[in-house]
Amino acid sequence: MRLTDFRALTFDCYGTLIDWERGITTSLTPLIKRLEKPLTRDDVLEAHARHEAGQQRYTPEMPYRELLAVVFKRLAEEWGVPYTRDEAEAYGRSVGQWPAFPDSASTLQYLKKYFKLIILSNVDNESFASSRSMLQVDFDAVITAEDVGSYKPSHRNFDYMLDILPSLGVRKEETLHIADSIFHDHEPAAELGIKSCWIYRRFEQRGFGATMRTVNEPSVEFKFTSMAQLVKAHHEELSRG
Known part of the structure; x- marks a missing residue:
């Protein structure tokens, strides 16, 4: 199987194109500084993952920026530190300022020449509008959790994406999901039988960071440690013909 076999790329955004772990830890700094006993970066990220996944399960229709405000509240309660409602809401609004990975914009601009580009993200539309400017590319479609009314890993989000592919002139088997x-x-x-490519951003780190732990390595068609590696592999395929 070759990257050039595909006509469309669907992207997770936060964690794949946007450095959400850096965004999370930076935006939580005021809360973390109130802790009597310091936590490691991974401790913070793993607690965040646990509360975020639980809240997404219980309130799938809640926009991500509002859901993050609840996560902030739950973290403050778990850590026994004071917080204000304004701080929690400010944390929810911080998503649009989370930085892109250095290789995201340039690689997306390259891939746009060869593929339809689609976002499939656990975010709200308002927050993604701010992130979009950092990615510096026109996506062919943007599908958010707010659009669907649920959060990945729900199959609903992927089914929604599969339902709109024909309107873009693309079939499921011509689509590669990148995350x-x-x-x-x-x-x-x-x-769901969707082919995928793992961008393993945490390859030099231990643990699962801001995502929930899983038992097995993913079953994927491709694996790279950066978007730049993916682009290099695609360019090499084109060179070989």
Whole structure:
């Protein structure tokens, strides 16, 4: 199987194109500084993953920026530190300022020459509008959790994406899903027979960071440690003809 076999790429955004772990930890700094006993970065991210996944399960219709405000509240309660409603809401609004990975914009601009580009993200439309400017490319479609009324790993989000592919002139078998998260993306994609590519951003780190732990490595067609590696592989395929 070759990257050039596909006509469309669907992308997870936060964790794959946007550095959400950096965004999370930076935006939580005021809360973290109130802790009497310091936590490691991974401790913070894993607690965040647990509360976020639980809240997404219980309130799937809640926009992500509002859901993050609840996560902030739950973290403050778990850590026994004071917080204000304004701080929680400010954290929810911080998503649009989370930075893109250095290789995201340039690689997307390259891939746009060869593929339809589609976003499939656990985000709300308002937050993604801000992130979109950092990615510097025109996507052919943007599908958010707010559009669907549920969060990945729900199959609903992937089914929604599959339903709109024909309107873009693309078939399921011509589509490759690109993501970092095993829990949110690769497991449901494999269950639905969607081919996928793992951008393993945490290859030099231990643990699962801001995503829930999973038992097995994902069943994927391609694996790279960066978007730049993916682009290099695609360019090499074109060179070989």
